[in-house]
Amino acid sequence: MNVDDISRVTVLGAGNMGHGITEVAAIAGYHVTMRDIEQELVDDGYESIEWSLQKLSEKGLVEEDPDAVMDRIDTEVDLETAVSDADLVIEAAPEQMELKKEIFGDLDEFTPEGAILASNTSSLSITEIATATERPEQVVGMHFFNPPVKMDLVEVIYGAETSDETAEATYEFVESIGKTPIYVRKDVNGFVVNSVLGPFGDEAGWMVSEGAATIEEVDAAMVHRRGYPMGPFELGDLTGIDIGYHVRKEAGKDVPPVVQEKVDAGDLGQKTGKGYYDYEDGEGTTYEAGQGEDVDTLRIEARIVNEAAKLIGNDVATAEAIDTGMRLGAGFPEGPCRRADKLGLDTVLAKLEELYDEYGHERYEPSEHLRELVEAGHTGEDAGKGFYDYGGSDGERHYATIEHSLSEDGLLEITLDRPERLNALNQDLMDEVVHLLETTDVDDVRAVTFEGTGDRAFSAGADITGFAGIAPHEKDVTEFFRTVAEYPRPTLAKIDGFCLGGGHELALACDLRIATEGSEFGFPEINLGLIPGGGGTQRAIRMLSDARAKELVFRGERISAERAEEWGLINRAVSDEEFDETVEAFLDDLVGGAPIALRKAKQVMNAGRDQDIDAGLELEAQAFGLLLGTEDMQEGAAAFMEDREAEFEGK
Numbered sequence: 001m002n003v004d005d006i007s008r009v010t011v012l013g014a015g016n017m018g019h020g021i022t023e024v025a026a027i028a029g030y031h032v033t034m035r036d037i038e039q040e041l042v043d044d045g046y047e048s049i050e051w052s053l054q055k056l057s058e059k060g061l062v063e064e065d066p067d068a069v070m071d072r073i074d075t076e077v078d079l080e081t082a083v084s085d086a087d088l089v090i091e092a093a094p095e096q097m098e099l100k101k102e103i104f105g106d107l108d109e110f111t112p113e114g115a116i117l118a119s120n121t122s123s124l125s126i127t128e129i130a131t132a133t134e135r136p137e138q139v140v141g142m143h144f145f146n147p148p149v150k151m152d153l154v155e156v157i158y159g160a161e162t163s164d165e166t167a168e169a170t171y172e173f174v175e176s177i178g179k180t181p182i183y184v185r186k187d188v189n190g191f192v193v194n195s196v197l198g199p200f201g202d203e204a205g206w207m208v209s210e211g212a213a214t215i216e217e218v219d220a221a222m223v224h225r226r227g228y229p230m231g232p233f234e235l236g237d238l239t240g241i242d243i244g245y246h247v248r249k250e251a252g253k254d255v256p257p258v259v260q261e262k263v264d265a266g267d268l269g270q271k272t273g274k275g276y277y278d279y280e281d282g283e284g285t286t287y288e289a290g291q292g293e294d295v296d297t298l299r300i301e302a303r304i305v306n307e308a309a310k311l312i313g314n315d316v317a318t319a320e321a322i323d324t325g326m327r328l329g330a331g332f333p334e335g336p337c338r339r340a341d342k343l344g345l346d347t348v349l350a351k352l353e354e355l356y357d358e359y360g361h362e363r364y365e366p367s368e369h370l371r372e373l374v375e376a377g378h379t380g381e382d383a384g385k386g387f388y389d390y391g392g393s394d395g396e397r398h399y400a401t402i403e404h405s406l407s408e409d410g411l412l413e414i415t416l417d418r419p420e421r422l423n424a425l426n427q428d429l430m431d432e433v434v435h436l437l438e439t440t441d442v443d444d445v446r447a448v449t450f451e452g453t454g455d456r457a458f459s460a461g462a463d464i465t466g467f468a469g470i471a472p473h474e475k476d477v478t479e480f481f482r483t484v485a486e487y488p489r490p491t492l493a494k495i496d497g498f499c500l501g502g503g504h505e506l507a508l509a510c511d512l513r514i515a516t517e518g519s520e521f522g523f524p525e526i527n528l529g530l531i532p533g534g535g536g537t538q539r540a541i542r543m544l545s546d547a548r549a550k551e552l553v554f555r556g557e558r559i560s561a562e563r564a565e566e567w568g569l570i571n572r573a574v575s576d577e578e579f580d581e582t583v584e585a586f587l588d589d590l591v592g593g594a595p596i597a598l599r600k601a602k603q604v605m606n607a608g609r610d611q612d613i614d615a616g617l618e619l620e621a622q623a624f625g626l627l628l629g630t631e632d633m634q635e636g637a638a639a640f641m642e643d644r645e646a647e648f649e650g651k
């Protein structure tokens with residue numbers, strides 16, 4: 001089965017996950033049959049989808065008419081009818097091995113020969129589920145995160161017998177529904193995300209149990225110093241303390257006393273009104289910034305990194321897959337492998353060894369892979385190589401937050417790739433863009449475009465969590481914006497969605513801006529007690545009228561693409577359908593244009609803007625004179641005479 005052969009999808013279960021998966025697949029254009037064991041249950045699921053689609057549509061996140069999407073969904077109670085012509089079945093029934101085996105046995109009987117049989121299980125063995133069929137090579141794990149409509153990640157899990165063909169088609173299917181897949185090459189307990197997330201709560205539990213820190217201190221430290229969206233105890237309360245407890249018990253692991261106490265007392269978190277914090281009589285979480293200054297956060301992060309290293313060493317997943325998984329699936333501010341490369345793998349190893357010496361417990365035992373990296377001198381970014389290559393030794397630098405491609409004809413496309421944070425700028429992203437622009441041979445580049453991953457944002461701002469723990473005066477964000485603004489080739493921002501704060505400043509640092517009509521522009525900094533710090537105030541006031549620029553900065557309100565165009569902030573606001581075409585038309589001129597002339601035009605216009613007219617005219621005259629002597633100019637003139645397209649070579 002190839003992804004192109006998948007057109008009919010059946011989802012088993014209309015519960016939490018089942019209805020969400022059905023919705024996502026139907027939005028992407030698939031015909032989906034959703035099956036549950038009783039009509040009432042399928043009806044409930046169907047209604048939940050209707051409600052959710054309505055919301056998405058109101059927010060402009062689904063363009064198609066909700067009714068048209070609903071038309072692609074059938075509901076069914078009879079299993080055989082539901083699956084008899086399915087190309088792909090996604091099982092999202094309750095998490096019980098016996099039930100899943102029974103279902104997969106039936107699927108083996110009722111589905112077409114080539115159908116892919118996927119399970120959305122969070123914790124059960126794909127290998128074992130597959131034993132219920134005669135075609136284990138077509139059984140695969142497809143682990144969505146809750147809620148599927150919002151969460152971008154899907155783990156694609158190999159059972160022992162799963163064929164590459166099945167896994168690849170599944171992976172491509174996930175991409176085709178607009179989600180991000182990662183491969184989990186062996187069905188280890190917890191797969192990737194839950195395995196690596198394990199120590200986050202576990203080590204925090206041990207630290208508090210032994211009195212090394214309080215619950216509030218640990219949560220405050222992880223959130224305010226290390227940038228995690230929630231503290232480990234806060235997260236435990238949200239997901240249910242019993243959930244993590246049972247996973248640990250089943251895996252035969254020790255449970256920290258602080259966790260055991262809560263479970264014994266029946267205080268399981270938000271769902272019971274009380275857990276580590278009190279949600280009934282109290283006000284929920286009570287930790288504050290500044291409370292966790294003395295917490296040894298490396299203790300927790302070293303264990304997380306060790307878990308990641310084990311997975312890499314055992315060929316379960318690559319560092320990239322793990323980092324993508326943790327960013328998208330667990331909301332980590334950056335992947336643990338990337339973070340470890342910054343911390344220094346030797347530092348991480350030393351922390352584990354220290355803990356292992358002190359407690360002698362296997363949970364601190366450094367993984368083979370981590371030891372090997374350190375022994376080989378691959379201790380991270382400073383060494384030029386760690387989990388990733390930074391171009392220090394042999395290979396090319398790995399970028400964690402951007403994607404890029406350079407075409408034959410010289411179009412350098414840069415995609416801001418932090419969809420989980422609406423492509424907000426953080427230090428890594430800015431460093432990586434600067435590195436890319438500085439290390440790509442400028443002679444190979446004719447024009448540069450910037451865009452955001454996904455269809456929600458160009459970039460929604462600067463990621464404040466990424467600045468956690470760094471004093472403001474240490475930040476030099478201006479280098480990034482200056483590098484973009486002064487890049488000697490034309491730059492164009494392709495804006496689809498939010499273009500706010502730092503993202504807006506990046507767009508303004510580009511020469512040209514084209515946006516879809518639904519895009520929004522703004523400088524929300526004032527609402528945080530800040531002002532734009534990446535050149536936004538200065539570029540806006542030079543680009544717009546005084547009043548308009550101040551309106552944007554003072555009020556912190558967003559303006560529509562239409563207004564932005566009217567104000568002259570962007571070149572064009574166009575419909576989604578016209579977007580690519582419009583961008584193409586601009587790029588034709590930029591990429592095919594005379595490179596030296598474009599470079600000079602950019603230079604004198606940028607420099608002249610900030611000087612008086614005489615100085616500006618002088619710059620122009622010099623550039624004009626220089627261009628007269630170029631081969632490009634001769635080619636341009638010849639082509640004009642011969643009535644043909646000029647072929648400029650930048651000479």
Ligand code: NAD
Nearest residue numbers: 012013014015016017018036092093094095120121122146
């Ligand atoms: P749920 O209880 O909300 O829904 C399960 C549904 O399956 C129920 O409506 C039930 O009636 C139905 N069902 C029972 N037997 C069935 C059968 N033979 N055929 C079709 N439907 C059947 O559970 P959920 O939270 O949606 O979880 C479903 C699966 O997804 C589980 O394996 C779970 O581990 C996994 N999962 C859950 C989450 C989560 O956060 N809830 C996240 C990822 C994966």
